[in-house]
Amino acid sequence: MQLNEKVYYFTVLLYGLFAAVSLQKSVRDRLEDIPVTGLYFGICWLSLTIAALLLGVGLYNATLALSEKGFYGMAFILALFGAIAVQKNTRDLNAARNSPEMR
Secondary structure (H helix, E strand, O other): OOHHHHHHHHHHHHHHHHHHHHHHHHHHHHHOOOOOOHHHHHHHHHHHHHHHHHHHHHHHHOOOOHHHHHHHHHHHHHHHHHHHHHHHHHHHHHHHHOOHHHO
């Protein structure tokens, strides 16, 4: 794989990670009645969708074996899941430490 392809996938991965974490935080903030503008919430969804589409288009046009394309696609999805899970667990732990029951 050429360097420009590697950089493309890395950039799409970072963009997707930022969008997923930002969306998860926005959803959680809304559930906790912390104000989140509709515009920002929409941009988070749009960014996550664009990142997934960019990955899909890149993999569709790549000269990789089908198994490699599947590997990159699953790695992208699992990276997004991992980033969201870590952020959620960190926030839950901080909330539990600051709750009156834990003091």
